[in-house]
Amino acid sequence: MLFSELGLSPEILRAIEEQGYSEPTPIQAKAIPLVLSGRDLLAAAQTGTGKTAAFMLPILERLKKFANTSVSPAMHPVRALVLSPTRELADQIGVNVKTYTKYLPLRATTVFGGMNMDPQTAELRRGMEVVIATPGRLLDHIQQKSIQLNKVEVLVLDEADRMLDMGFIQDIRKIMSMLPKERQTLLFSATFAPEIKRLAADFMKDPQTVEVARQNATNEQVEQLVYSVDAGRKRYLLSHLIKSRDMSQVIVFCKTKLSADQLARDLKRDGLVAEAIHGDKAQASRLEILSAFKEGSLRVLVATDVAARGLDISELPFVVNYELPNSPEDYVHRIGRTGRAGASGVAISLMSPAETRQHEAIEKLTRQTLTPQVMAGFEPGSTAPREESSHRRERDRDRDAGREQSRSGTRTPARESQRDPMSVPASALMAGKSGEGLKTIKPAGSSRRSRKAQREVPALLLPPRYKVEVSR
Ligand code: AMP
Numbered sequence: 001m002l003f004s005e006l007g008l009s010p011e012i013l014r015a016i017e018e019q020g021y022s023e024p025t026p027i028q029a030k031a032i033p034l035v036l037s038g039r040d041l042l043a044a045a046q047t048g049t050g051k052t053a054a055f056m057l058p059i060l061e062r063l064k065k066f067a068n069t070s071v072s073p074a075m076h077p078v079r080a081l082v083l084s085p086t087r088e089l090a091d092q093i094g095v096n097v098k099t100y101t102k103y104l105p106l107r108a109t110t111v112f113g114g115m116n117m118d119p120q121t122a123e124l125r126r127g128m129e130v131v132i133a134t135p136g137r138l139l140d141h142i143q144q145k146s147i148q149l150n151k152v153e154v155l156v157l158d159e160a161d162r163m164l165d166m167g168f169i170q171d172i173r174k175i176m177s178m179l180p181k182e183r184q185t186l187l188f189s190a191t192f193a194p195e196i197k198r199l200a201a202d203f204m205k206d207p208q209t210v211e212v213a214r215q216n217a218t219n220e221q222v223e224q225l226v227y228s229v230d231a232g233r234k235r236y237l238l239s240h241l242i243k244s245r246d247m248s249q250v251i252v253f254c255k256t257k258l259s260a261d262q263l264a265r266d267l268k269r270d271g272l273v274a275e276a277i278h279g280d281k282a283q284a285s286r287l288e289i290l291s292a293f294k295e296g297s298l299r300v301l302v303a304t305d306v307a308a309r310g311l312d313i314s315e316l317p318f319v320v321n322y323e324l325p326n327s328p329e330d331y332v333h334r335i336g337r338t339g340r341a342g343a344s345g346v347a348i349s350l351m352s353p354a355e356t357r358q359h360e361a362i363e364k365l366t367r368q369t370l371t372p373q374v375m376a377g378f379e380p381g382s383t384a385p386r387e388e389s390s391h392r393r394e395r396d397r398d399r400d401a402g403r404e405q406s407r408s409g410t411r412t413p414a415r416e417s418q419r420d421p422m423s424v425p426a427s428a429l430m431a432g433k434s435g436e437g438l439k440t441i442k443p444a445g446s447s448r449r450s451r452k453a454q455r456e457v458p459a460l461l462l463p464p465r466y467k468v469e470v471s472r
Pocket residue numbers: 020021022023024025028046047048049050051052053312314341
């Protein structure tokens with residue numbers, strides 16, 4: 001099927017052609033004609049399926065009749081409102097809309113929390129046909145009367161399941177009750193939990209359901225591997241996997257902000273370029289980290305589920321579940337970061353003996369068997385205590401060496417040579433897919449030069465640039 005067969009105008013077709021979209025994705029082929037017809041839509045589509053264009057292109061087509069170049073704000077009332085669970089997803093949708101409206105005089109803006117309200121207020125007061133917002137910040141603007149919603153014709157609830165998970169249900173119901181009754185409502189969600197169905201029943205009119213993949217299905221192009229490993233040794237196995245599998249870029253998921261921060265620190269200590277993003281980081285810092293990841297200067301992005309939501313990172317070859325999520329739906333979301341847009345990918349989960357319950361829940365939800373395997377040298381219950389304590393000793397030595405160095409202003413080569421960032425047996429390094437792990441081991445008595453070479457490995461292995469759409 002071609003985009004030109006879907007009833008979109010030349011201005012929109014030109015813009016998407018410039019984006020390099022040659023044909024509609026399955027969700028686009030199904031949803032675009034329905035949205036153009038004015039029907040309400042309940043769409044089960046995960047991030048990475050092209051769902052943003054699936055709702056945005058027909059919305060722009062429907063709003064085209066209002067497009068005008070007048071400077072008067074009254075000529076640009078809000079006609080389409082998109083609600084997003086996270087700032088990053090809102091930002092991402094905003095970036096897409098800007099490209100799709102390149103040849104149409106329709107205005108769009110994005111409002112989300114964590115940023116000064118004043119520039120957003122100024123934008124809204126100029127008049128905007130399309131507003132993309134997180135629920136909390138939208139309510140703030142409604143309260144300040146910087147936005148009027150009485151002309152809204154289309155409402156989109158994007159990643160509705162996540163908005164409910166994040167506790168936005170009251171905000172969403174409040175916002176929906178302020179909109180004109182005569183409107184089109186489009187709800188996108190990875191899963192149709194009972195609460196989503198209730199929301200649809202309360203606020204939608206005879207919605208058409210569109211599903212592109214089996215509910216909760218994982219992408220078949222993603223190879224899923226599970227390694228059984230003791231919790232205390234996950235960090236070493238992760239370093240080993242990153243290096244031995246030549247992971248040029250990888251997202252590593254943690255359950256908590258605390259463990260994400262700790263892991264990023266540990267990986268840095270192992271000579272990897274790693275940063276953590278989570279909800280406690282300032283928006284500016286998150287965007288900076290994402291830009292570094294986009295540019296390829298950041299090799300490992302450690303993220304919590306909430307922070308990773310909405311990142312448009314496509315064709316990433318590796319995703320690692322450092323901790324299995326409590327909610328199996330999050331597993332589906334996490335591994336959806338790889339193997340996107342037709343590319344293949346590998347999702348690796350590190351499972352400790354305490355995580356069998358989560359593992360079972362994932363198998364049940366995704367209706368597949370994920371047999372745990374063991375990496376040679378990282379067998380559960382084998383050498384963990386000795387390694388952990390030896391690592392602690394190494395840390396203490398490093399700290400002492402640092403103190404000594406700062407006291408004397410000199411380096412202590414003997415101590416440095418004892419520091420091996422990958423306290424793993426050589427057999428484990430040999431077990432890597434390509435044997436490349438050997439590159440990263442530091443032989444006893446290694447010099448400053450060999451450490452430098454090790455630090456440079458990520459740069460040498462740098463990948464084609466993965467697509468991470470972020471705008472400031
Ligand atoms: P989404 O699921 O909306 O987050 O989209 C995932 C990625 O697919 C984004 O980078 C889009 O720009 C891209 N995309 C959307 N539609 C198409 C298409 N028809 N062909 C190729 N790429 C697309």
